[in-house]
Amino acid sequence: MKLAVIGTGYVGLVSGVCFAQKGNEVICVDLEQYKIDMLNRAESPIYEPGIEELIALNLEAGRLEFTSDLADAVRRSDVVILAVGTPSLANGEANLSYIEQAAADVGKAMNGYKIIMTKSTVPVGTNEKIKDVVARHTSLSFDIVSAPEFLREGSAINDTLYPDRIIIGLDNTGLRETMVTLHQVFTDKIYVTDIRSAEMIKYASNAFLATKISFINEIANICEKVGADVTCVAEGMGMDKRIGSSFLQAGIGYGGSCFPKDTNALIQIAGNVDYEFKLLKSVVEVNTDQRFMIVSKLRESLGQLNGVSIGIWGLAFKPNTDDIREAPALEIVETLIQAGAIVKLYDPIAMDKFKERVDHPNIVWCSSPQQAAEKSDAVCLLTDWEEFKKVDLVQLGSILHKPVLIDGRNVFTEEQIQGSGLEYYSVGRPRMSGWNRDKVEV
Ligand SMILES: NC(=O)c1ccc[n+]([C@@H]2O[C@H](COP(=O)([O-])OP(=O)(O)OC[C@H]3O[C@@H](n4cnc5c(N)ncnc54)[C@H](O)[C@@H]3O)[C@@H](O)[C@H]2O)c1
Numbered sequence: 001m002k003l004a005v006i007g008t009g010y011v012g013l014v015s016g017v018c019f020a021q022k023g024n025e026v027i028c029v030d031l032e033q034y035k036i037d038m039l040n041r042a043e044s045p046i047y048e049p050g051i052e053e054l055i056a057l058n059l060e061a062g063r064l065e066f067t068s069d070l071a072d073a074v075r076r077s078d079v080v081i082l083a084v085g086t087p088s089l090a091n092g093e094a095n096l097s098y099i100e101q102a103a104a105d106v107g108k109a110m111n112g113y114k115i116i117m118t119k120s121t122v123p124v125g126t127n128e129k130i131k132d133v134v135a136r137h138t139s140l141s142f143d144i145v146s147a148p149e150f151l152r153e154g155s156a157i158n159d160t161l162y163p164d165r166i167i168i169g170l171d172n173t174g175l176r177e178t179m180v181t182l183h184q185v186f187t188d189k190i191y192v193t194d195i196r197s198a199e200m201i202k203y204a205s206n207a208f209l210a211t212k213i214s215f216i217n218e219i220a221n222i223c224e225k226v227g228a229d230v231t232c233v234a235e236g237m238g239m240d241k242r243i244g245s246s247f248l249q250a251g252i253g254y255g256g257s258c259f260p261k262d263t264n265a266l267i268q269i270a271g272n273v274d275y276e277f278k279l280l281k282s283v284v285e286v287n288t289d290q291r292f293m294i295v296s297k298l299r300e301s302l303g304q305l306n307g308v309s310i311g312i313w314g315l316a317f318k319p320n321t322d323d324i325r326e327a328p329a330l331e332i333v334e335t336l337i338q339a340g341a342i343v344k345l346y347d348p349i350a351m352d353k354f355k356e357r358v359d360h361p362n363i364v365w366c367s368s369p370q371q372a373a374e375k376s377d378a379v380c381l382l383t384d385w386e387e388f389k390k391v392d393l394v395q396l397g398s399i400l401h402k403p404v405l406i407d408g409r410n411v412f413t414e415e416q417i418q419g420s421g422l423e424y425y426s427v428g429r430p431r432m433s434g435w436n437r438d439k440v441e442v
């Protein structure tokens, strides 16, 4: 089929490239000319493992185009996919101005019947608004389909090519076969429902995953007080198929462009119909508090933070991405700076994006984990990048001024800490001293 994808961010670019990979003719559109110029050189404006190879392959095969000319792309397509951002407004509600603008532009450009498919995450009822916006700009016929996206950054290509399921929301059931044919190149597990339910499935899924994370983080906090180990607790819980083992990794909480935004939006969606989503409000509150656990542990270990120097390992909200949107590192670094600490920052990929957001004389930008650690009073691991798991902990203990390692993602095992000379704090596990085999009493 001929597809136009509006927006070349994480969702639009990856979806567009994967649809091309499966033999469709795809035109990806973005307002930002610099992104289009990069993409036409097979360079990706976002960091996503494997994306540049697939862009090059599909450009060469003539199945993929990049343009800033939305109208031309719409005219040459059967299906128009909306994949623009829906960021949070100050009150937590989703900002629909980008998607409404894109819908208006699509309506103006239409030259015949189109299927308009929304991949952006939008509150329940938004696709009806999109329908109205398009209809205001064209008298031609069209259909609206909701196809929420479930990819994760860092594994976006694999998630798109091999999804657990695809959700399709329709009001015109005559489109069912076309939509199933378009998507079954990825999986047979296609669930077709009405548009409002499809919109809700996306928010409910993210809210449920965020709930699992806040739940295990609270269990972790209790484990610390009662002397249990949350990694063992999560493993034991996860063996029950009804619970499942995924998203039970305790740490400094969730960040990213989706969970924080979508949990707040769902609280608003419920509030708009006079329903207080008490459980989800607590999930958000627990997540906010969890970030500051790192700072409490630093104070517990070092006392006051004024003038101390802290190495920070990891700035991205998770590994394998350069995305720092709502990354716990943003608030943690800001809090440490306010307390008068010198922060020595290192991330394998996200340094440039972090520099664009944060600047302060107390920041030292480092080019390796070792540089961030050297002569520091402590190191805090905030993102579970593979690179950090490979660090020689004995060497780390020897280059730190005070041998304190605070692991916000429970990356290291007790065996690795033994003999390292490090004073090791993690999340929901007993504090460990690398000087001997005994756990330190809490
Ligand atoms: N990032 C994820 O992992 C993820 C996963 C699933 C769903 N989502 C949802 O998908 C949507 C997009 O997210 P994203 O992370 O890809 O966003 P993004 O901010 O990375 O990309 C959006 C792109 O759309 C472009 N754009 C905005 N208005 C436009 C217009 N009128 N015409 C053409 N281009 C326009 C922007 O320039 C930008 O490049 C959001 O609703 C998000 O919640 C994101």
Ligand SMILES: O=c1ccn([C@@H]2O[C@H](COP(=O)(O)OP(=O)(O)O[C@H]3O[C@H](CO)[C@@H](O)[C@H](O)[C@H]3O)[C@@H](O)[C@H]2O)c(=O)[nH]1
Pocket: 121, 149, 150, 151, 152, 153, 154, 206, 209, 213, 246, 247, 248, 249, 250, 251, 252, 253, 254, 255, 256, 257, 258, 259, 262, 317, 318
């Ligand atoms: O057990 C876990 C799992 C994740 N996280 C954190 O949760 C955040 C989100 O992680 P992840 O879900 O892997 O990344 P995203 O790319 O934000 O993907 C989520 O958000 C997307 C946007 O809506 C959805 O499409 C995906 O299905 C959903 O997993 C990150 O900060 C992780 O560090 C934990 O703390 N513990």
